[in-house]
Amino acid sequence: MNIRIDDITSEGLCFDTPVQQSRLDATLTDANTGCRALASVGVDVRLTKAGERIIVEGDLRTSLEVACRRCLGPIEVGLPVSFRMDLVPMRAGSRPEQDSSGQEIGEEVDSEGSFTLDSADREYYDGDTIDMWPILREQLFLALPDYPLCDQECKGLCQSCGIDLNSNECECDRFSVDPRWDALTKIKLP
Numbered sequence: 378m379n380i381r382i383d384d385i386t387s388e389g390l391c392f393d394t395p396v397q398q399s400r401l402d403a404t405l406t407d408a409n410t411g412c413r414a415l416a417s418v419g420v421d422v423r424l425t426k427a428g429e430r431i432i433v434e435g436d437l438r439t440s441l442e443v444a445c446r447r448c449l450g451p452i453e454v455g456l457p458v459s460f461r462m463d464l465v466p467m468r469a470g471s472r473p474e475q476d477s478s479g480q481e482i483g484e485e486v487d488s489e490g491s492f493t494l495d496s497a498d499r500e501y502y503d504g505d506t507i508d509m510w511p512i513l514r515e516q517l518f519l520a521l522p523d524y525p526l527c528d529q530e531c532k533g534l535c536q537s538c539g540i541d542l543n544s545n546e547c548e549c550d551r552f553s554v555d556p557r558w559d560a561l562t563k564i565k566l567p
């Protein structure tokens with residue numbers, strides 16, 4: 378998935394090589410995300426030069442299976458990812474001097490070098506090629522759902538017997554395993 382920087386003309390360069398499902402799946406597994414790829418990744422990205430900077434923007438689309446955080450049931454999640462990032466040459470330091478497009482200059486990196494949202498969208502390139510896969514992979518990982526639920530009302534699993542409370546009932550005294558209820562059980566009603 379390498380792009381030669383010389384191939385990016387003044388009109389820009391379209392990059393639309395899909396990422397194979399097996400490649401995405403192996404990456405998700407290696408990173409212990411608990412997700413499975415259900416499809417390849419559709420890629421529709423454009424690279425344009427702005428001086429020494431290279432602007433990468435576009436969309437990714439794929440479909441994943443993730444586990445519900447409460448009941449662990451499988452959920453199919455469609456991932457449309459839209460992103461834009463700046464690639465700056467490694468040797469040019471942390472910020473470009475000029476921005477011909479006039480965007481976002483001077484606001485994104487403060488003098489303490491703290492990590493801001495904008496600086497997260499800046500990466501470096503080195504040499505005369507760009508490997509697209511790490512860039513696409515990072516965008517996909519950023520888009521993974523933090524707390525997927527099969528349903529906002531998902532009842533989860535019984536903490537005593539592990540049964541799925543969405544479709545089953547059990548005889549467990551679940552209140553007794555929740556220490557937040559301890560005080561209440563000591564109250565004597567008249």
Ligand SMILES: [Zn+2]
Nearest residue numbers: 445448527531
């Ligand atoms: Zn659930």
Ligand SMILES: [Zn+2]
Nearest residue numbers: 535538547549
């Ligand atoms: Zn139970």
